[in-house]
Amino acid sequence: MTVLVTGGAGYIGSHAALALLDAGRKVVVLDNLSQGHRWAVPAGAAFVEGDCGDYELVRKLVADHDVTAIMHFAGSIIVPESVVYPLDYYYNNTVNSRALAQAAVDAGIRHFIFSSTAGVYGEPAKTPILEDFPSKPISPYGTSKMMTEKMLADASVAHDMNYVALRYFNVAGADPKGRAGQTSRKATHLIKIASQAATGVRSHLEIYGEDYETPDGTCIRDYIHVSDLANAHVLALEYLENGGESDVMNCGYGRGFSVKEVISAVKEVSGVDFPVKLAERRPGDPAALIAGADRVREKLGWEPKHDDLEMIVRHALDWEESLKTRQVVDAA
Ligand SMILES: NC(=O)c1ccc[n+]([C@@H]2O[C@H](COP(=O)([O-])OP(=O)(O)OC[C@H]3O[C@@H](n4cnc5c(N)ncnc54)[C@H](O)[C@@H]3O)[C@@H](O)[C@H]2O)c1
Ligand SMILES: O=c1ccn([C@@H]2O[C@H](COP(=O)(O)OP(=O)(O)O[C@H]3O[C@H](CO)[C@H](O)[C@H](O)[C@H]3O)[C@@H](O)[C@H]2O)c(=O)[nH]1
Known part of the structure; x- marks a missing residue:
């Protein structure tokens, strides 16, 4: 009964790993350290260095660690960079997520939580933004996330796997106990x-x-504290485990x-x-x-x-x- 946290050496994933451990869960982090740091992985979590799009690796670690749910944070996150290198973003955010979802389905993983973004709405006609507003992203980053949301929606209908896509607004702050924070090499926020x-x-x-x-x-x-966001992930996992139906949810205040x-x-x-x-x-x-x-x-x-x-x-x-x-x- 372990939760696989992809991108758990990064900013939000490391906070989610802490929140899961605080809630008494077992955690294994998978991160290729392209942006994250090995030291950012909480001490109580197992760590595997590698790519979330590596199907064989994911199958092996799911079996080795008795993984029953996945929280998928790994990805490329800089909107202007996605405009310059769109195919890199579709590869890392969409193609690798497809491989991860395939490995999840093939391994019988029942629950999947995905890091999506307010960027899927593009330039909404009005605020506050509701989940059923149209998805009209205006950057390759937003589109790469929207495509993963759609893959998960279709996969959840075809397979025995429910999912929640959490659409984060502006994530900020750090763990109140000082155990984690934002350490991006390319800060833009x-x-x-x-x-x-x-x-x-x-x-x-x-x-x-x-x-x-x-x-x-x-x-x-709408700036949301990263620890509140991490806690929403723990609650989303409980919701899915209790048979909650698949959904998308905004995360902001x-x-x-x-x-x-x-x-x-x-x-x-x-x-x-x-x-x-x-x-x-x-x-x-x-x-x-x-x-x-x-x-x-x-x-x-x-x-x-x-x-x-x-x-x-x-x-x-x-x-x-x-x-x-x-x-x-x-x-x-
Ligand atoms: N930070 C925000 O404000 C924000 C807002 C909306 C959505 N998100 C989403 O939340 C997630 C986490 O963002 P973050 O701010 O923590 O970013 P981050 O860069 O700090 O963390 C991402 C982590 O994923 C790892 N990674 C990247 N590609 C990988 C791959 N193919 N395989 C394995 N590991 C890989 C990186 O090394 C890094 O540790 C991302 O999916 C991002 O799109 C972030
Ligand atoms: O040095 C800076 C940095 C930012 N800003 C401004 O501050 C605001 C917030 O910018 P951020 O870069 O902190 O965040 P974004 O709103 O651009 O984007 C973030 O929030 C989005 C949803 O609102 C998506 O989730 C996206 O993934 C995430 O990076 C923007 O008006 C931006 O122009 C500045 O003026 N100066």
């Missing part, structure tokens, strides 16, 4: 970058456009903050007035993305504990400081 600016890892931060149709002109996003509000919070919490420059809009950034987040609460009984921007920022800053002692250099 706002709170991570602002935390790096506040701790001196970066010289400054750029705001990508302040001429959006929002109250202060900067983009609004249902409220948003602008880029300027986030920067103010990071300056306030850190006490550092780091330099901020105005830059051009980043292509493909919708003005506002806020989750309609009732379904995950109603169906999973999810009750977030960290719905507080200052707390999210505090945990992100604490993690950034701790990385200095680990001597992990990952600034651009």
Whole structure:
């Protein structure tokens, strides 16, 4: 009765592995370490270095570790990079997920939880965004995730495997106990970058456009604490094990903050007035993305504990400081 966590050496997967271990589950992490770090895998989890698209490897580790469910975090995650290298993204996110799903079905795995994204909605006509809004991604990244969602939907009808695709909004923060955090070698996320600016890892931060149709002109996003998100995965697993029907669920808090509000919070919490420059809009950034987040609460009984921007920022800053002692250099 072990949970296979692909991508468990990365940011969100390492938090999910911790949440599973905290809930008394056995965990085996499969990660090719293309982005993740071996040290980020929680001590209580088994680790296999390899590719989630390696069918034979997955079959072997499922048998060796008595795996009964899969949480699939492994993937490539940078939206602008996916525009430049679309085929790489379709390979890593879609082709490898197909191989993993095939191995899961062939091995008789009954439950599958997939890391999807608000990026599947593209530029929605309105917010909050509900799960039944059309999937119209505007980047290869979003399309690569949407295709995997569709594969899982079809496979779950044909085979004895139920699934939940969790569509994350903007994931941020770090484990409150300091056991895990974001250590991307190619950080692009706002709170991570602002935390790096506040701790001196970066010289400054750029705001990508302040001429959006929002109250202060900067983009609004629904920032969700990574530990609340990890907990949603544990609840999704229980839901599937109890016979819950396959579904997609938004993961956010249902409220948003602008880029300027986030920067103010990071300056306030850190006490550092780091330099901020105005830059051009980043292509493909919708003005506002806020989750309609009732379904995950109603169906999973999810009750977030960290719905507080200052707390999210505090945990992100604490993690950034701790990385200095680990001597992990990952600034651009
Ligand atoms: N971070 C976000 O804000 C966000 C938002 C929406 C969705 N997601 C999704 O959540 C998942 C995890 O994202 P993250 O932020 O933790 O990213 P991350 O880069 O920190 O973690 C991804 C992990 O997957 C591993 N990996 C990549 N390709 C692999 C492969 N083929 N086989 C085995 N391991 C592989 C990497 O080494 C890394 O450890 C991704 O699928 C991402 O698309 C993330
Ligand atoms: O240095 C920076 C970094 C970001 N931003 C702005 O901050 C906002 C948030 O940007 P992030 O890069 O932190 O996050 P995104 O909203 O672009 O994307 C994230 O959230 C999406 C859903 O909302 C998807 O899940 C996607 O996978 C995930 O990367 C955007 O307006 C962006 O332009 C800046 O102004 N400066």
